[in-house]
Amino acid sequence: xALFRRANPATFILAIxxxxxxxxxxxxxxxxxxxxxxxGLHKAAANALSPPSLPFRKASPPNGANVAAAAPPVVHYYLxxxxxxxxxxxxxxxxxxxxxxxxxxxxxxDNLAALSYPHDLISLGFVIPKGRDGNAANSxxxxxxxxxxxxxxxxxxASITVxxxxxxxxxxxxxxxxxxxxxxQKERRAAMAKARNSLLFTTMGxxxxxxxxxxxxxxxxxxxxxxxxAAHDKPIITANCYQRYFDKDKNAMSTxxxxxxxxxxxxxxxxxxxxxxxxxxxxxxxxSMATYRSLMAYMVGKDGNMDPNRxxxxxxxxxxxxxxxxxxxRDGAMFPPFSFYHLIETEGFAKMARRLGWKSYGLPxxxxxxxxx
Amino acid sequence: MTMVRPRHHNHELPTIQDTWDYxxxxxxxxxxxxxxxxxxxxxxLALIGLISTAFLMLIFPSxxxxxxxILSLGLLSGSEDSQLETVRYYDLSNVQGTARGWxxxxxxxxxxxxxxxxxxxxxxxxxxxxxxxxHNLIDLAFLVGDSKDNTISLLTQLLNELQAxxxxxxxxxxxxxxxxxxxxxxxxDVESRHGxxxxxxxxxxxxxxxxxxxxxxxxxxHSWVYWRDVDVETAPSTILEDLMRHNKDVIVPNVxxxxxxxxxxxxxxxxxxWQESETAxxxxxxxxxxxxxxxxxxxxxxWRPHLAYLRDPFGDPDMxxxxxxxxxxxxxxxxxxxxxxxxFPAFSFEKHAETEGFxxxxxxxxxxxxxxxxxxxxxxYEPSVDDLxxxxxxxxxxxxxxxKKKLEQEKIDKIxxxxxxxxxxxxxxxxVLADLAKAGGKxxxxxxxxxxxxxxxxxxxxxxxxxxxxxxxxxNKQPTVQKLA
Numbered sequence: 001x002a003l004f005r006r007a008n009p010a011t012f013i014l015a016i017x018x019x020x021x022x023x024x025x026x027x028x029x030x031x032x033x034x035x036x037x038x039x040g041l042h043k044a045a046a047n048a049l050s051p052p053s054l055p056f057r058k059a060s061p062p063n064g065a066n067v068a069a070a071a072p073p074v075v076h077y078y079l080x081x082x083x084x085x086x087x088x089x090x091x092x093x094x095x096x097x098x099x100x101x102x103x104x105x106x107x108x109x110d111n112l113a114a115l116s117y118p119h120d121l122i123s124l125g126f127v128i129p130k131g132r133d134g135n136a137a138n139s140x141x142x143x144x145x146x147x148x149x150x151x152x153x154x155x156x157x158a159s160i161t162v163x164x165x166x167x168x169x170x171x172x173x174x175x176x177x178x179x180x181x182x183x184x185q186k187e188r189r190a191a192m193a194k195a196r197n198s199l200l201f202t203t204m205g206x207x208x209x210x211x212x213x214x215x216x217x218x219x220x221x222x223x224x225x226x227x228x229x230a231a232h233d234k235p236i237i238t239a240n241c242y243q244r245y246f247d248k249d250k251n252a253m254s255t256x257x258x259x260x261x262x263x264x265x266x267x268x269x270x271x272x273x274x275x276x277x278x279x280x281x282x283x284x285x286x287x288s289m290a291t292y293r294s295l296m297a298y299m300v301g302k303d304g305n306m307d308p309n310r311x312x313x314x315x316x317x318x319x320x321x322x323x324x325x326x327x328x329x330r331d332g333a334m335f336p337p338f339s340f341y342h343l344i345e346t347e348g349f350a351k352m353a354r355r356l357g358w359k360s361y362g363l364p365x366x367x368x369x370x371x372x373x
Numbered sequence: 374m375t376m377v378r379p380r381h382h383n384h385e386l387p388t389i390q391d392t393w394d395y396x397x398x399x400x401x402x403x404x405x406x407x408x409x410x411x412x413x414x415x416x417x418l419a420l421i422g423l424i425s426t427a428f429l430m431l432i433f434p435s436x437x438x439x440x441x442x443i444l445s446l447g448l449l450s451g452s453e454d455s456q457l458e459t460v461r462y463y464d465l466s467n468v469q470g471t472a473r474g475w476x477x478x479x480x481x482x483x484x485x486x487x488x489x490x491x492x493x494x495x496x497x498x499x500x501x502x503x504x505x506x507x508h509n510l511i512d513l514a515f516l517v518g519d520s521k522d523n524t525i526s527l528l529t530q531l532l533n534e535l536q537a538x539x540x541x542x543x544x545x546x547x548x549x550x551x552x553x554x555x556x557x558x559x560x561x562d563v564e565s566r567h568g569x570x571x572x573x574x575x576x577x578x579x580x581x582x583x584x585x586x587x588x589x590x591x592x593x594x595h596s597w598v599y600w601r602d603v604d605v606e607t608a609p610s611t612i613l614e615d616l617m618r619h620n621k622d623v624i625v626p627n628v629x630x631x632x633x634x635x636x637x638x639x640x641x642x643x644x645x646x647w648q649e650s651e652t653a654x655x656x657x658x659x660x661x662x663x664x665x666x667x668x669x670x671x672x673x674x675x676w677r678p679h680l681a682y683l684r685d686p687f688g689d690p691d692m693x694x695x696x697x698x699x700x701x702x703x704x705x706x707x708x709x710x711x712x713x714x715x716x717f718p719a720f721s722f723e724k725h726a727e728t729e730g731f732x733x734x735x736x737x738x739x740x741x742x743x744x745x746x747x748x749x750x751x752x753x754y755e756p757s758v759d760d761l762x763x764x765x766x767x768x769x770x771x772x773x774x775x776x777k778k779k780l781e782q783e784k785i786d787k788i789x790x791x792x793x794x795x796x797x798x799x800x801x802x803x804x805v806l807a808d809l810a811k812a813g814g815k816x817x818x819x820x821x822x823x824x825x826x827x828x829x830x831x832x833x834x835x836x837x838x839x840x841x842x843x844x845x846x847x848x849n850k851q852p853t854v855q856k857l858a
């Protein structure tokens with residue numbers, strides 16, 4: 001108090017000015033306005049009729065006639081300016097993460113929410129089958145969406161689209177054993193391919209640069225998954241999908257190969273395909289159809305190379321954690337729900353992309369982990 | 374306090390009042406010292422709190438947002454939250470597409486790929502305005518690529534005019550213009566010198582454009598997708614409902630074009646709508662993996678039944694025909710076809726690309742693909758290079774003819790004018806001769822010689838006339854010979 005009394009009025013004014021300036025710096029320059037200008041109001045679509053990859057401005061308070069009178073504006077999209085570079089964060093490239101969701105796993109969601117890619121550049125798309133399981137998955141998902149989208153701005157995703165599938169799932173039981181029966185495979189994979197296509201073609205907006213296919217049972221991945229895969233600058237690139245399990249022999253946790261759809265073709269497989277009928281499909285990972293393809297699942301640490309950046313060119317890919325440049329899909333590469341060169345779904349996708357001039361790659365030493373039932 | 378309280382209570386409880394007063398007086402001064410101390414403590418605490426928050430905010434900028442939102446009592450972020458919607462939910466079984474879509478408010482995505490199309494845009498927009506399907510249910514999407522004219526600016530202007538219509542019912546839904554250049558691959562290719570070979574490349578880049586447009590414009594809310602070329606000259610305004618009523622997965626009308634009289638008046642335009650034939654399937658088996666069969670060229674004789682050739686101007690417009698390949702001038706398809714993954718192959722799919730490949734792929738996925746042979750829309754007649762050449766020739770011939778006629782006329786006139794004087798002289802001389810004969814019949818033919826001599830080199834009048842007539846005949850004959858040749 002004595003200090004104040006002795007102080008010169010000029011010093012007092014100076015101090016006030018300093019505090020005011022300090023306060024101004026703090027309160028006028030927080031992230032909030034700049035973030036919302038990027039994620040929100042400036043980038044957001046003006047009308048509800050807009051690409052699902054963008055948030056949109058809700059119609060102003062329901063004034064009945066007033067709302068109806070607002071005609072949607074003419075919107076230009078400059079697809080020439082869309083880039084897919086090795087540094088997508090700096091170049092602010094948008095990523096669309098697509099997941100066919102048969103069951104909701106909390107582990108999947110937690111892993112997704114923990115991705116270090118800026119969330120305001122991420123759009124999510126889900127397709128959920130009809131039926132009891134689907135309803136359960138949907139309500140669990142909606143709950144999590146509510147939490148995240150009303151939570152801190154930094155954690156919120158740019159936009160989220162949830163689709164309910166139009167076709168009935170041909171297989172009622174989704175248990176792991178039932179799913180993997182060979183005779184059920186073609187039907188199951190065809191339905192899956194259609195689900196993937198409907199999700200892809202309705203949610204990919206004119207602003208999307210990358211599409212990340214992430215299966216709903218991937219419960220663990222590096223947080224920098226998108227950046228790591230994008231850094232390779234490949235049109236189609238996939239991580240190696242493994243599964244953690246309890247090894248009874250060693251009496252310890254261990255990992256094993258899970259996704260067998262990432263492979264390099266073999267002459268045996270081509271010979272097999274030649275003998276097949278036009279609608280027959282050659283599946284991988286079944287003893288009854290030995291294809292002798294080189295599986296990426298078994299290329300881990302090959303020749304003593306444990307470099308996570310090691311690339312392998314592939315002829316067939318799986319969809320568990322697959323990063324695709326949007327232009328590959330835009331050119332028409334989709335997931336064939338029919339026998340395409342005796343391949344179907346994601347494996348057929350790699351073939352179709354190849355026909356359009358896009359190559360597929362895999363990272364045998366870079367892992368994501370599958371849920372273990 | 375002491376002054377106020379007695380007024381209320383002194384009549385009833387005067388003695389108790391005094392004791393209460395005394396107690397309060399004795400109590401308050403004691404408690405005031407700790408209170409003052411506590412206030413100072415609180416102020417210090419608040420100051421420390423404020424400074425530390427400010428300090429924390431300075432160090433960790435990420436903390437600013439939540440702290441500020443707490444400080445502003447959620448007013449700021451609340452208003453923003455209520456404005457922005459980030460979650461969309463759709464049930465795809467609601468957008469399957471039915472025969473009476475306009476009653477169920479089914480949305481249509483109208484797609485039109487454009488390239489140097491500004492001359493046709495005003496016509497196209499007049500078609501749009503005339504559509505009877507509820508406009509608010511139609512979303513328009515354009516892809517403008519490799520355009521060198523003012524397509525984009527004109528398109529923007531016309532769309533803005535469309536949306537500014539005073540009647541809200543005349544306004545359309547979502548309007549998007551995608552700009553994407555694919556580079557003129559076709560022109561750079563060596564094969565483009567050959568018309569037929571260029572077709573495959575052209576079809577592939579066209580397919581690419583269509584796929585880019587669709588993948589960026591298709592929404593989960595669409596029940597139908599309508600592809601329409603901008604250079605359709607005549608089409609019924611009810612075309613969307615007419616095609617929809619058939620309730621097919623993919624449906625196309627017949628496409629013809631009017632022609633000038635000298636070319637026969639009218640002609641089938643779109644030969645890409647056809648039914649598969651055994652010959653074509655056998656041919657496809659012999660071809661290379663990347664080969665593309667293009668209909669309408671002599672290189673591949675496929676003997677396929679074409680939708681276009683089956684047209685009967687008086688036939689039933691509702692008659693349907695199963696198709697395997699379709700043309701792209703006007704395609705109405707259920708959105709679920711595209712959602713399932715059917716697209717315009719930009720590669721050789723079963724030896725076909727673009728719209729023909731689209732038909733093939735739709736068939737492969739067990740969707741119904743039909744055409745209406747007797748329901749016709751008319752494509753704009755734009756003279757082809759050959760037609761233009763021919764028309765130029767015709768025009769030139771006409772002009773040549775006129776010029777020749779003029780020349781002949783001039784020649785005749787010249788000759789006539791050249792011969793006029795001698796003829797007059799001749800007449801004069803004849804006159805003189807006659808006079809002479811009259812005057813002196815005895816003189817006989819003797820004086821004739823000197824008179825005739827100077828004229829001998831000049832052809833006689835009759836001879837000149839015959840020559841001119843001959844030339845005239847020749848001139849008249851020439852064009853007919855050329856025409857036959």
